[in-house]
Amino acid sequence: MTTILRKHHFDLPDGVIYLDGNSLGPLPRSAAERAAHTITQEWGLELIKAWNSAGWMDLPARIGDRVAALIKAQPGSVTMGDTLSIKVYQALDAALKLRPNRKVILSDSGNFPTDLYMAQGLIDTLAKGHVLRTPPPDDVQDAINDDVAVVMLTQVDYRTGRLHDMAAITARAHAAGAVMIWDLAHSAGAVPLDIAGCAPEFAVGCTYKFLNGGPGAPAFIHIRPDIAPLVNPALAGWMGHEAPFAMDPDYRPAPSTERMRVGTPPVVQLSILDAALDVWDGVTMADIRAASIALSDLFIAKVEAGCPALRLASPRDGAQRGSQVSFHFAHGYAAIQALIDRGVIGDFRAPDIMRFGITPLYLDEDDISAAADHICDVIQTEIWRDPKYQTRARVT
Amino acid sequence: MTTILRKHHFDLPDGVIYLDGNSLGPLPRSAAERAAHTITQEWGLELIKAWNSAGWMDLPARIGDRVAALIKAQPGSVTMGDTLSIKVYQALDAALKLRPNRKVILSDSGNFPTDLYMAQGLIDTLAKGHVLRTPPPDDVQDAINDDVAVVMLTQVDYRTGRLHDMAAITARAHAAGAVMIWDLAHSAGAVPLDIAGCAPEFAVGCTYKFLNGGPGAPAFIHIRPDIAPLVNPALAGWMGHEAPFAMDPDYRPAPSTERMRVGTPPVVQLSILDAALDVWDGVTMADIRAASIALSDLFIAKVEAGCPALRLASPRDGAQRGSQVSFHFAHGYAAIQALIDRGVIGDFRAPDIMRFGITPLYLDEDDISAAADHICDVIQTEIWRDPKYQTRARVT
Structure with missing residues (x-):
């Protein structure tokens, strides 16, 4: 397999295998x-x-261009x-x-809850x-019709890692006259993307997962x-606003994606993210993908x-899978806690998913290999039955 | 005057008088x-x-309680x-x-533009x-009627520092059956407040001004x-959500103000803010106010x-003024640049306001005293006429 390893760029603690x-x-x-x-200093x-x-005001656009390069979107299209x-x-x-005469938002039942909640909140409002x-993920293509x-x-999919066919679904949405939004939360930095080629109207994502921007790192949005x-x-x-410091009483949007900026940018978290993106210099997403599939x-x-x-x-076929592997196990919560105790850090998603990035x-x-050995040992010895691994933390 | 000085808590650069x-x-x-x-570490x-x-998930509520104490709101009412x-x-x-049969949002012409823009965006949506x-600020009380x-x-007021009478306007709004929202951007940490006593339905504010939370520090919201x-x-x-990690497909709001949380909290900026609030331990807002008026x-x-x-x-009467002093001067932009060159940092707000916090x-x-001397020198010598002070920066 291609070697990607850039562990020297990270401050991982000794004795930890980080699968989260x-x-x-x-x-x-x-x-x-x-x-x-x-x-x-600044x-x-x-x-x-x-x-x-220190260029604080330009951070959203400048970092947006770095993210654009990672998701193959047009320069200037991400903030x-x-x-x-x-x-x-x-x-x-x-x-x-953009579609005032249509009334259907189509998602799928496997989407991350907050995406569905935001849709519900907007609909109510x-x-x-x-x-x-929200049909099942496999049925979503067939559910795209002229009402959408x-x-x-x-x-x-955040639970299983199942990968949607972005090009096919986007083409289907466009053929039906629907607008396409892709949430790239588990895609950016994980799988090769071609946003400019697929041409969805919108793409959004977070930067604290595979882009290592830190807890609560800012999100991104692309507009075609x-x-x-x-x-x-x-x-x-x-x-x-087109001219934020003109203090115009009327809103006039900036010409580009910059109109999706809202309030004062989170400068410290943006700076952290900016530095975190340096890790990607000289790395190709094709190499990352090949290594991810081989390791998975x-x-x-x-x-x-x-x-x-x-x-x-997770899908067995690497081509159908994001950059995570998940297993069903009825005692998954406790097993994950026992693994964390050994320094093998994955996480649990209800109801029974052990998830490993x-x-x-x-x-x-x-x-x-070492992580897999620990997992097998924890499962075989049933050490997860220890009562200390049964108590649920607030955040799982 | 009461001495408040806590300069030793700050890392102010040598030679700078910071009036911003x-x-x-x-x-x-x-x-x-x-x-x-x-x-x-975390x-x-x-x-x-x-x-x-490290208690990251609880930061919004825990820091919310600290802000609540500074604005005299009920514990648990701020996130x-x-x-x-x-x-x-x-x-x-x-x-x-909350008022589905009324159609008027009443603000004033002096409100900060983004508040007006957000109202415009919501109305359009x-x-x-x-x-x-948006009547002039002095006319706003009389404009509160049963349509509102x-x-x-x-x-x-961000330009002049003019202070609205929060208790009187809130009472008038409630008498007319309107909901009251106070934006405390230039109030929190600047003037004594009694949110629980005034009882507006909502109060919002930012934390990067008088609360020193850093560039892009998170905002706050109070719900009565x-x-x-x-x-x-x-x-x-x-x-x-009432139970974020239940991964419920349907949104059910948390019982309290916590329902105004949206996405993953900006942990680094929240931590910075949390530490910044330590400066207020042992300080009373009454003492701050007395010192602010005396200095102003x-x-x-x-x-x-x-x-x-x-x-x-600004209003000449300290009781009518927030914690800033502003002057009109036709060449204010250049004068502020010349002052910054000398280490006296204020700012400029269009069209002609020199503003000093x-x-x-x-x-x-x-x-x-030293800042006032520099201002007078810059104005009297007309050093602001130097061409280097005329070029506008993007952010003023």
Whole structure:
């Protein structure tokens, strides 16, 4: 397999095999340094002047271009800020305005809950008779018809890692006259993408998973450049104004995707993310993908060989899978806790999913083999039956 | 005057007199340390576990209680996150839903533009015939009538520092059956407040000004506790769900103000803010207010004595003024640049406002006197005519 390993860029603690980079990526060394610089040198010494002198105001666009390169979107089509939930709301609202005579938001039953909640909140707020349809993921293509205003899907299923066919679904949505929104939460930095080629109207995502931007790192939103001038933002914030410091009493949106900026940008978290993206310099997504599939296949083979009690929840075919491997196990919560106790960090998703992120930036075959051995040992010895592993933490 | 000075808590650069804490508060020493701890120890070593072990998930509520204490709101009534623009949208949307038969959003012509833009964006999105009225600030009380669904005002005018009478306007709004929203952007940490006593339905604010939370620090929102269960959030994010990790397909709001949480909290910026709030331990807002008025009166007296070309834009009566002093001057932009060159940092707001924040946490009478002397010198010598001070930066 291609070697990608960039573990030296990260501050992973000794004795830890980190299989949860699909939830929260680990700390890149450069990010800690950059945060200290932004805080003590820029904020501390430049004070208010740093908005100009340190380029704070341009961070959303500049980092947006770095994310655009990773998802193969057009330069200038991505901006950063807020949270993924907010970006979903912005995209959905804009999509419905682009299709005023249609009433259906089509998603799928496997979508991450907050995407569905944001749709529900928008529907309630508009009170114009929109409906949210959530067929099973496999049925979603056939559910795209002329009633559908917008198709909103997360490419990689957060539980199983199942991958939607982005090109085919986008083409189908467009053939039916629907707007397409892709949520790339588990895609950006995990699988090769071609947003400019697929040409969905909107793509959104977060940066604290495979992009290692840190807890609560800002989200991103892409608007297809031809659509941007047509978007009428619900969240019409001053930073999305054509001239924020003109203090105009009337909102006039910025010409590009920048109109999706809302309030004052989170400068410290943006700076951390900016540094975290340095890890990707010189890495190709094709190499990452090849390594991810090879490591995942190895992981599946070893776990299945050593613990038949676990049933694969992810697609067996690497081409159908994001960069994670999940197993069903009735005692999955306790088993994950026992593994964390040994330094093998995965996570649990209700009702019975043991989930492991496979991230070639800082995991190699030795890590994967060792992790699989620990999993099999924990399952075979039933050490997860220890009462200390049964108590649920608030966040799982 | 009462001495408040806590300059030793801040990392102010040598030679700087910082009169822009009403735009971006300076770096508290403890904030730099806390950021490093959160990044290297919590994120770096605890990784995903830090959501529980480091209490990340509870930061919005825990810090919300600290802000609640500063604005005299009920414990549990404030939560943190997003930006002030987003919080304005949430409050406005919730207010309109509470008054479905009324169509008027009443603000004033002096409100900060993003508040007006968010109202415009919401009105366009709802498309139900709502209107935004913006009479001059002095006329706003008389404009409150039975058509008004919601009164949304910023207590302290960002240009002049003029202070609205919060108690009187809130009472008038309630007498007319309107919902009241106060934007406390220039109030929190600047003037004594009594949110629980005034009892507006909503209060929102930012934390990067007088609360020194850093660039892009998260915003806050207060809901009056009796109203919280009635609020139906437009931005129905998973973190505002009653049980975020149940992965319920349907949104059910959390019982309290927590329903105004949206997406994953910005942990690093929240941690910085948490540390920044330590500066307030042992400080009373009454003492801050007394010192602010005394320093502001001194500043006005010295500037007016030394440079008659500047015309006071702020109320002369300290009781009618927030914690800033502004002057009209046709060449204000250039004069502010010349002052910054000397280390006296204020800012400019179009069309002709020279604005100076008066912050007793880190400014004393010597600072204020020295700043006034510099201002008078810059104006009298007309050094601001130097061409280098005429070019506008992007952010002013």
